[in-house]
Amino acid sequence: MSGTTPPPGDPQDVPGGPGGGAPTGAAGDPPASATSDSGVRRGAALMAGGTAVSRLLGFLRAMVVIAAVSATGQVADAFSVANKLPNVLYMLLAGGVLNAVLVPQVVRAYKRDAGQEYVDRLLSFGFTVLAGATVALTLAAPLLVRLYADACSPAQTSLATSFAYWCVPQLFFYGAYALLGQVLNARGSFGPYMWAPVVNNLVSMAGFGVFIALVGQVRSAEELTAGQVALFGGSSTLGVVAQALVLVPFLRRAGVRYRWRWGLRGSGLGRAGTVATWTFLGLAIGQLGYVVVSRVASAAPGETCDPSTAIAGNAAYDYAFMLFMLPHSLVTVSLATALFTRLSAQAHDADVDGVRAGLSSGMRVVGLFTLLAGAGLVVLAEPVVRLIMPSESQDGAVQAVAGVLVAMAVGLPAFGAWSMCQRVYYAYEDAKGMVPVQVVMAVVVAGGALLSRALLPNSSWVAGAGAAMSVSYLVGTVLAMRALRGRLAGRIDGGQIVRTHVRAGLGALAAAGAGWGVLQVLQGSGPGGFVGAVLQCVVVAGVMGLVYLGALRLLRVRELDLLLAPVTSRLRRRLGRRSV
Incomplete structure (x- = not known):
């Protein structure tokens, strides 16, 4: 499995099976504004700095989550299953399409006349697909939880499902973050895309901190109320929302004025769609292996499901x-x-x-x-x-x-x-x-x-x-x-x-x-x-x-x-x- 749960806000390394997704930079040509040596060095420095800080904060976030729900037990495993679902779904339903189809098209669109109009159509198409998939998969949260978890008690399954209702909507915002970030990269603005996950970590950690202050550490599924589930799961999702929205002011600064436009007829996406199909198939095959691992892991605590073990x-x-x-x-x-x-x-x-x-x-x-x-x-x-x-x-x-x-x-x-x-x-x-x-x-x-x-x-x-x-x-x-x-x-x-x-x-x-x-x-x-x-x-x-x-x-x-x-x-x- 080439991916796993990353420091939050970095959907590149998500729970996955063998093979993973396309490597960073695998799709499309480099932005024209970054082809000079100075542009490459500046962009690389910004991206490396953002990645390093995001990883550090990701570890701090993990420490806060462990302080709230431990690293073993019913609540930890229930939240783990629910919070990884949007990452897995993003990789399957959006990651392949974005990397193989939309991202290269965005990069190339800015190299020709009427580029912004075409980008508007690509973004509108991407937002529509993400919104439809997010609504459908949120409604299917109980089925998804049962697919990825062979939980040891009905209470843990119920808790994981409740968390999933709060976490699966992250799918839309992960996709929006990827789309808007690639538009910024194509315009030569590299920093915001790599630094936005920092905002995610800070916002979610603040919410988890409030949870710890109000509730303390919990390990048993029966201990959590609906409001506490909403606070914990909602904090995770709010961080992803902030990660996407923080890019909007930078789009305006980069001269991007998005308008809703529909229609991609004659866009030449057919060949890229074929690449996306095979990419999706490879990712889906990997997920079959990960589904088995996830179910085995969820069953490991045993039939008693004792949270003290x-x-x-x-x-x-x-x-x-x-x-x-x-x-x-x-x-x-x-x-x-x-x-x-x-x-x-x-x-x-x-x-x-x-x-x-x-x-x-x-x-x-x-x-x-x-x-x-x-x-x-x-x-x-x-x-x-x-x-x-x-x-x-x-x-x-x-x-x-x-x-x-x-x-x-x-x-x-x-x-x-x-x-x-x-x-x-x-x-x-x-x-x-x-x-x-x-x-x-x-x-x-x-x-x-x-x-x-x-x-x-x-x-x-x-x-x-x-x-x-x-x-x-x-x-x-x-x-x-x-x-x-x-x-x-x-x-x-x-x-x-x-x-x-x-x-x-x-x-x-x-x-x-x-x-x-x-x-x-x-x-x-x-x-x-x-x-x-x-x-x-x-x-x-x-x-x-x-x-x-x-x-x-x-x-x-x-x-x-x-x-x-x-x-x-x-x-x-x-x-x-x-x-x-």
Whole structure:
């Protein structure tokens, strides 16, 4: 599953199945206003800053939610199912259409005469589709909850449905945010789109804070009144509403004057619609696997559904996945997206050698980072989880989430490799070619989750599903590389890719061993609680980083220079300025 519950307001990494959606920037040409070097750097800086702040606030929001409803138990799992529904639905019903059809058309419309009139028609069409889908799916909230949850009690199912009535309307506002944000990007205004999720997090956290002040922490479904459900679920939705509406003043500032216009006849959307169809199919296949995982996770607490037990369920899965996605979203996405533009140009020019070299280089450089990041998450799983759960009094809840995180983290290198394979598929505009791979990955995820339920104790069901997800990324990468070999003239530079990963893997094992030893010392003699978790993460991460870099030097892994190139060049520039 390439996506999960993101820091709120970022519907790019949503709960999903194998394959995920199109990578950022996969659709359409870059805006004309951003093609200069200065425009690219300025836009990249604004986007990176917005993403980093949004991720940070997303973790703070998670801490507030955990303080209100814990990370395990009936209320946490009920809210988890309900609040992920609009993200899942956005990805399925709007994400594919927006990425494959509307976004490229918006970008191109501003490059010709009468562009605003055409954009008005695209926006009107998009708003209409979103509104109709949102109304229909809100009415279907009880069915959606029963599809994604095999809840352990009628009270939990009822609570999840009540939350869903408040949360599913987020679908419209997520879609509106994406549409309006892409219009701003096409006009050369990058900052608002990436910074708007900050508003979402602040607004929702304020509402959750009011809930905590009035109610405190609740774990049992029977404890919540209708008004309290409205306050908690409504706070989540109000944040998404604010995220969309905050873009409106910036549209006016960018010179966009939207007017309702209808009619898309002769717009040339037929070919793009075909791409969207295959994109949607791939996303839907992935969701079939995730439905199985969600139902297994919701059933994990057992028939008694005792809210005092700390057994990983849907909420624990979401928090573990949020931590799993952090290295990918902050580093891997940046590396892969930077490479994607070049891959697209090479694919367009039929430069097979260039695409092969780009894929090889990208997989090797991304692998250096993901191997260390995965090892770090495995070693530091419990301290890292404790950072987002400082209010959690039960050690069992921390250990439950940490166990799921470890199962996912071992698959982080394979996830990075699969992400690079995706970029090649999208560079060739071949969403159809990924579908067979996505089918196999979905079968692995669903089969692994069901096998875990059949063979493991219920306390390990969700961790087993996380391990199945990790296996699916490895299987998907192998199958995708075999398929891409045919497109790349029978060669994919597999030998060099494997050699680099083996050497870096040895370095990661050495780093993990050193980090584990230091962690045992700190846990035995250092402070505990939140302060101890911060100390452990900082010290152990530092030790592992140094050991890893030293091992890569000893093993002569030359891709290290490519990974560190942006940092070293910046340091040289700064030192040069000081010397002058």
